[in-house]
Structures are given as structure tokens and as C-alpha cells.
Amino acid sequence: MKKNIIYIFADQWRKEAIGFEQKEPVKTPNMDRFAENGLVFDNAISTYPLCSPHRGALLTGKYPYTLGLWTNCKTGLDEHVMLKPQEVSIADVLKDNGYQTAYIGKWHLDASELNFDDKPESGAIGWDAYTPAGERRMGFDYFLSYGAMDKHLNPHYWQDTNDKIEPGIWSPAYETDKAVEYIKERDKEKPFCMFISWNPPHPPLELVPSRYVDEVDSKTLKRNVPGQLVNNQLFLDQCANYYGAINGLDEQFGKLMAYLSDTGIAEDTIVVLSADHGEMLGSHGLMGKNVWYEESIKIPFIISGPGVCEGRTDELLSSIDHMPTILDLLEVKRPKSVHGRSLKNIVVNSKESNLANMEDITSSDCIFLSMIPGMPDLIEPFRQRGLNNKAYGWRGIRTKTHTYVVDNGCHPDDIQRRYLYDLINDPYQLEPEVLKPLDKESQYYDVILQKYLVITQDPFLI
Ligand SMILES: [Ca+2]
Numbered sequence: 522m523k524k525n526i527i528y529i530f531a532d533q534w535r536k537e538a539i540g541f542e543q544k545e546p547v548k549t550p551n552m553d554r555f556a557e558n559g560l561v562f563d564n565a566i567s568t569y570p571l572c573s574p575h576r577g578a579l580l581t582g583k584y585p586y587t588l589g590l591w592t593n594c595k596t597g598l599d600e601h602v603m604l605k606p607q608e609v610s611i612a613d614v615l616k617d618n619g620y621q622t623a624y625i626g627k628w629h630l631d632a633s634e635l636n637f638d639d640k641p642e643s644g645a646i647g648w649d650a651y652t653p654a655g656e657r658r659m660g661f662d663y664f665l666s667y668g669a670m671d672k673h674l675n676p677h678y679w680q681d682t683n684d685k686i687e688p689g690i691w692s693p694a695y696e697t698d699k700a701v702e703y704i705k706e707r708d709k710e711k712p713f714c715m716f717i718s719w720n721p722p723h724p725p726l727e728l729v730p731s732r733y734v735d736e737v738d739s740k741t742l743k744r745n746v747p748g749q750l751v752n753n754q755l756f757l758d759q760c761a762n763y764y765g766a767i768n769g770l771d772e773q774f775g776k777l778m779a780y781l782s783d784t785g786i787a788e789d790t791i792v793v794l795s796a797d798h799g800e801m802l803g804s805h806g807l808m809g810k811n812v813w814y815e816e817s818i819k820i821p822f823i824i825s826g827p828g829v830c831e832g833r834t835d836e837l838l839s840s841i842d843h844m845p846t847i848l849d850l851l852e853v854k855r856p857k858s859v860h861g862r863s864l865k866n867i868v869v870n871s872k873e874s875n876l877a878n879m880e881d882i883t884s885s886d887c888i889f890l891s892m893i894p895g896m897p898d899l900i901e902p903f904r905q906r907g908l909n910n911k912a913y914g915w916r917g918i919r920t921k922t923h924t925y926v927v928d929n930g931c932h933p934d935d936i937q938r939r940y941l942y943d944l945i946n947d948p949y950q951l952e953p954e955v956l957k958p959l960d961k962e963s964q965y966y967d968v969i970l971q972k973y974l975v976i977t978q979d980p981f982l983i
Pocket residue numbers: 532533571572573723797798
């Protein structure tokens with residue numbers, strides 16, 4: 522029988538906020554043990570560090586812009602941003618290959634219900650959505666989920682009807698319990714593919730069980746957090762809550778891994794632990810994501826299981842590479858629609874190149890980055906002047922050693938800027954080189970950027 526895959530990811534969890542990295546004040550003994558027995562990617566990068574764009578790329582192996590996921594699924598836009606049912610997802614492919622498929626937790630890939638109905642029967646508000654059984658579930662048969670909602674201590678879900686399920690406990694705890702229940706009750710004659718999508722440590726940061734939260738010493742903050750924040754108690758409390766949520770995720774992760782190992786299921790199961798994007802947490806004076814700094818674009822990606830080697834790799838892994846890599850590991854052919862590449866040879870430590878890579882259209886030595894202004898109030902000034910907001914925002918290239926960014930800004934009056942960050946000599950990204958369009962470095966990177974703009978039919982004005 523084919524191997525199982527369990528893919529667990531958190532929302533807004535930055536790469537270094539995990540115990541074994543010894544860089545931030547979190548306690549994650551279960552994840553540390555997992556990492557010790559698996560492979561840690563040091564350059565896993567979110568191609569578009571925002572929920573829906575990354576999630577679409579994760580499930581289809583395609584660039585977000587080509588999926589129409591140029592911003593989050595939300596309300597207030599002229600179009601209904603969603604992952605279209607005709608796209609081919611990892612669950613579609615695995616189902617065709619005899620897998621049972623399950624998705625538990627935050628989805629945020631369906632159009633917000635308020636786009637169609639002022640008072641949907643599901644009770645969805647804001648950007649949320651109930652996704653009924655059928656093609657919008659993208660091949661996932663068992664589906665216990667919601668669109669977008671951040672009530673971590675009092676979450677809700679929909680399953681087979683539009684009646685809300687409200688378990689009244691911290692969302693990752695409920696989701697992990699349901700994941701274990703699913704595994705127990707599954708058809709044992711078939712392999713399974715399960716995605717678990719935890720929302721914390723996404724804000725509101727204070728919505729975390731207090732037992733996980735420890736005080737944070739300002740000395741542990743990153744060097745690129747400005748002084749006025751370092752001495753701000755409210756900010757330190759928010760940091761404590763952020764790390765507390767991760768401590769809590771570790772407990773959930775431990776629960777699941779213990780079940781897999783006690784039942785022997787671990788022997789036939791590949792497990793991935795990752796996130797959709799990071800969190801600035803005060804670095805460069807910023808909170809949140811959607812910017813090109815390492816804290817925002819770098820995500821955990823740890824993989825373990827039968828055939829997976831142990832150690833660390835500096836190989837670049839983009840959001841579009843997760844799907845083809847997993848399919849290749851499961852010995853399932855990827856669909857032609859995929860843009861990403863398989864990193865199976867890295868994961869199993871084989872010198873042979875992967876057959877799947879013969880079709881690669883993207884390069885292995887850099888990752889394309891993007892962000893488009895997508896909030897209605899940001900789009901309005903572009904519309905008033907007859908400009909296309911999708912040609913703005915920023916695009917970039919991340920190599921193992923540098924990040925290059927062309928920033929058109931989020932307002933029509935913003936002046937285009939180019940930055941080059943040396944990640945080796947300036948890891949905190951405090952001293953970028955500010956470049957002019959005709960500088961040698963700009964010309965070199967602009968050619969690469971142009972190639973990606975063509976592949977993705979991105980209208981960005983370079
Ligand atoms: Ca997110």
C-alpha cells in the first residue's frame with residue numbers, strides 16, 4: 522500500500538519561532554524531537570506571504586496570480602477571489618490514486634459568502650464561508666472547516682450541513698482531536714491524505730489559553746526590533762501570547778505524533794510541519810506579514826517519515842514546490858498544471874535527479890516573491906485614476922544569499938524603489954543597498970523578475 526501523508530500547518534508562524542532553533546523564547550519539545558528525526562528546510566519561502574495566495578499554491582503547485590488568487594478571498598472587491606473548482610489539487614490527484622482525503626481547520630480558499638448573500642443561512646460573516654460538499658472542496662472528502670474567522674477560543678466549523686459546529690475549545694485542540702478521530706475511523710484498506718490547518722499563532726494574539734503563556738524578556742527580542750517597542754510592555758505581552766500559542770501547538774503536535782507512533786501508523790506515514798507565512802512581531806517596527814522581510818516570508822518546513830533523511834538543507838523551497846514534492850515522495854505522478862518542482866531527491870538524500878524535474882519551468886536557484894495591494898481602500902485611488910492596482914505592490918527574487926525587491930508601493934503616487942539585501946552579511950536586513958534601474962545589479966535581477974512576470978502573466982510595472 523502507498524504511504525500516508527499528514528500535512529500540518531499553522532497560520533502566521535515564522536520559521537525561527539521553534540525551540541530547536543534556539544533563537545526565540547518558545548518551548549516545543551515535541552516538534553524538536555520530530556525535527557531531530559527528520560529533515561529541516563532552512564530556506565522554505567512563502568511565494569506570496571498571505572493566506573489565500575499561499576494556500577492556493579500549496580494545494581495546486583501553481584503560482585497564486587495564475588490561480589486568480591492575487592489577494593485574500595474577501596469582500597468588497599469587484600471580483601470574487603477564490604480557488605476555482607477546475608484547478609487540480611493535491612487531493613484530486615491522490616483521490617484518483619486510491620487515497621481517502623481529509624481537510625480539517627482553516628480553509629480560506631472559497632469566496633466569502635457575503636459576496637453573494639447579505640444573510641447567508643450558514644451564519645457566515647466577514648470573509649468567512651461555508652463550503653458545501655462538492656467541487657469547491659477541491660477533492661477533500663472529509664471536510665471539517667471554515668473560511669476565515671479568528672475566534673481561536675470559541676471557533677466554529679461546518680461539515681456536512683450549513684449548521685455551525687461550535688466545540689467551545691481552543692481551535693488547534695479541537696482540530697487535532699478530530700484528526701486523531703479521523704485516523705481511527707478511516708478505511709484501513711486505503712492510504713490517506715490529511716491536511717490539518719491550525720489558525721494560531723495568527724492574531725488576535727491574546728486569544729490563547731493562559732497556561733501556555735510565559736513572560737517574555739525583552740533581551741530575547743530580535744536585533745531589528747526598534748527600541749521604542751523593546752520597552753513597551755503591551756508589545757512584550759503580545760510577544761508572550763504569540764510564543765504561547767506556539768507552545769500550545771507543540772502540545773497538540775505531540776498528541777498526534779504519540780498516537781501515530783503508538784499505533785504503528787507512523788511507519789507508513791510521511792508527516793510535514795509547516796506554515797502559510799510568517800509574522801514580523803515588531804521587526805523593522807512592523808506587525809503582520811505581506812512584506813519581503815525574512816520574518817514574513819520564511820516558514821518552517823520539516824518533513825519526517827519512511828525514506829526521509831535526517832538533517833538540514835539550505836535548498837530553496839517555494840510554496841509551489843510542496844505539492845509536487847509530496848506527490849513525488851508518494852510515487853504519484855503530478856498533473857501537468859503544476860509550476861513547482863519536486864525536491865524528492867533532497868528529501869530522500871539521493872544524488873539522482875527526479876524525473877519530475879525534467880518538466881520544470883522554474884529555476885532551482887531563486888524564488889519569486891509577490892504582493893499586490895488588495896484592500897478595497899487601497900484599490901480605490903488606482904481605480905479613480907484608471908490604473909490597475911495589480912501592476913503595483915512589490916515583486917522580488919529570493920536566492921540563498923540575497924533578496925532583491927522592486928517596490929511600486931501601494932498608492933499611485935508612490936515612487937518605484939529597488940532594494941538588494943545581503944542575507945549573509947546583514948541577516949537582520951538593516952542595511953539594504955538602494956539601487957537605481959540602470960545599476961548592474963538591477964539589470965541582472967530585473968531580467969530574472971521579467972521571466973517570472975511572463976510565466977505568471979503578472980501585469981507588474983517593472
Ligand atoms: Ca495566513
